[in-house]
């Protein structure tokens with residue numbers, strides 16, 4: 060078992076380290092390990108598993124959320140929403156930094172993806188803020204950090220994938236994420252408030268807005284509210300399943316784009332191409348992840364690991380803490396979905412026999428996945444924000460700046476995680492009301 | 494020289510796995526003085542859907558495993574004939590039918606399923622789990638029922654229901670929110686997934702059991718010496734007996750458990766419903782299967798093997 | 810036909826495939842919305858939504874692969890990478906593309922094998938409409954094939970560039 064794990068880590072480490080494509084690295088790790096440690100024709104899995112990966116209906120929500128984000132960004136609605144939120148919050152010390160967090164939280168109510176949220180809000184915020192004298196690290200960090208709300212506040216792709224693997228209810232996971240999501244949102248605002256008090260130079264003083272302007276701006280929140288009703292409302296009214304609800308989101312975004320008059324052939328073309336690129340990139344990583352999962356399970360690794368952890372005779376809390384450490388370390392290097400796909404089948408039997416509530420653990424996992432998006436060296440949100448910064452000609456910004464900027468928000472995330480670990484009721488509070 | 498058979502079961506937490514496969518592993522080791530043992534995983538752990546099983550057996554990736562009747566209907570449709578709605582009056586009849594079907598259809602198709610069917614088994618009977626009471630067969634009129642096979646869809650459409658397909662993971666919430674009104678599954682799954690939280694009624698509509706065969710690949714079989722192969726004959730017989738005993742046990746204990754949780758049960762199927770259900774089997778479901786499975790050969794197989802047990806005949 | 814014409818046509822094919830992949834998701838979304846509303850109001854019931862969704866996902870996941878490679882959307886971890894001297898960087902990029910070509914090539918070969926087998930056996934999906942399964946399998950295999958070709962093309966172009974710089 061040790062030799063297999065070590066080989067996996069070595070091949071993955073070298074491949075990622077020298078900058079090979081993530082999907083290809085994972086795929087060849089699977090095939091290499093299968094070739095070394097099994098005398099069976101493991102490569103035959105190449106026929107079925109990639110096909111299984113790209114026909115898993117539960118993954119359909121992922122491209123649909125990406126598509127919705129792209130449509131909304133190009134319809135101009137995201138920009139208007141951002142503008143309105145800023146009118147309400149710019150009197151706070153920290154100004155538009157608060158807007159980044161709240162706008163991310165709002166967008167998270169319709170988007171189930173963390174990178175999609177960061178990309179959508181960042182696409183509006185960076186050009187808006189970059190000429191106003193905000194501290195660049197704090198600006199980029201708040202967008203990358205705020206983006207993580209995308210998967211803790213429902214809907215959430217990570218929750219859908221977890222629910223499938225752990226046999227939990229998607230709807231219950233959605234509800235369970237609301238309170239921790241709001242706590243995280245509050246803590247992020249708190250971080251900005253404190254930072255702006257300690258170092259006022261971080262953010263310029265924004266001009267105050269009249270009440271008339273504030274109230275008038277609310278009109279631009281209506282499209283997003285409409286989408287929330289379409290996506291979450293359709294689930295809870297019994298009209299649609301969570302996957303179908305993502306389709307409602309796309310249809311809604313199409314209607315909104317048509318109403319703003321931005322829907323044109325060239326706009327649609329750009330949207331479709333961007334969606335295709337992001338979707339296929341993620342799906343190829345999942346193809347690799349399916350192969351790795353197959354080889355690991357075929358070599359009996361999940362069962363062996365489960366037995367090993369069981370033999371340590373840890374207490375329930377110790378097991379959960381061990382999982383947290385494993386995820387934080389894995390999360391530095393791995394892409395979020397493949398991390399879940401690979402680890403959850405291994406951990407579920409162990410957790411189950413230790414009496415851990417899998418719904419609660421799901422929320423813990425989602426927060427650890429959020430952490431993985433903003434920890435170096437592999438952090439999807441960090442990459443997306445860095446890319447956006449470059450596109451907006453902030454050329455002196457490096458990966459280090461984005462990482463240092465997101466650190467305070469990483470702290471807020473860890474505090475939320477600790478709260479959920481100490482008070483599991485934060486997760487069950489709303490679930491019991493339903 | 495020691496041999497390990499790579500084996501795949503459908504689910505980890507069924508008694509078919511925890512008790513039957515575990516027993517088989519011990520028995521094989523005992524009878525071969527440790528020369529032969531099992532290494533078991535499940536389809537889900539491997540990221541498989543179960544339909545790849547045939548291919549994986551023939552390439553030598555796995556040596557033994559569960560061939561689930563419904564999962565191979567796409568590749569060898571004639572096998573699906575044993576999983577007929579509206580014909581079985583309880584698990585005993587289904588057991589006899591599966592036994593007959595092994596000889597008549599499954600074993601002769603060994604080359605198409607990649608190995609020898611050594612023992613049939615079932616998980617449990619399948620029932621209708623609904624949020625509405627089944628006063629009579631008319632109660633299904635206009636109700637949305639989650640189904641997972643063509644035969645089920647045909648059967649329920651004939652009873653006035655609307656078949657709906659949604660992923661298994663979304664079923665509990667769909668029932669709770671009224672996206673669907675009922676679902677077809679066994680008491681074992683229903684109890685494990687706490688379906689009693691979202692449904693109030695369970696009804697026997699003669700869906701038959703979720704069942705299949707333990708199949709051993711020809712490659713694995715041919716590597717055993719003659720003595721071992723003869724020695725194992727007795728093991729397979731007992732494997733089959735245990736498989737169906739466990740099915741009965743899982744069916745009853747889990748049914749009792751959900752009734753304990755307040756689910757109102759109409760099991761077994763009321764006598765006055767049987768004629769209508771058998772009629773649908775004969776007029777609609779069986780002919781549709783005969784079409785899929787290639788005509789006359791299917792009719793003959795069904796009438797020779799299953800009709801004498803259940804008293805329903807397939808027509809031309 | 811000149812090589813340049815072939816390459817231009819190939820570029821158009823890649824972009825058209827990506828476009829189609831996005832369009833399939835739009836069409837599917839609208840279809841699912843209508844079908845869920847129809848079901849909720851008891852107006853009409855559509856059969857085979859699961860098959861349609863899984864086929865659309867298969868198509869949409871694979872037809873954009875080559876385009877994503879072309880616009881450099883496939884993720885790589887470039888922290889260590891960006892610190893290396895340009896010569897080594899180019900060499901590693903070539904290796905990356907070669908391995909992408911190999912991986913996609915393997916997926917394509919196995920994908921076509923699966924597709925032909927399903928076609929030969931007449932395998933149908935295990936669902937309520939039982940559609941022939943070789944159609945989506947052919948789409949997937951085709952997507953992987955085009956990805957492999959694009960990777961080879963980019964690798965060759967990169968190699969030629971390097972030769973030109975040295976020569």
Ligand code: NA
Pocket residue numbers: 166167168169170171172208209210211212213214215
């Ligand atoms: Na969300």
Ligand code: NA
Pocket residue numbers: 390391392393430431432433434435436437438439
């Ligand atoms: Na990370």
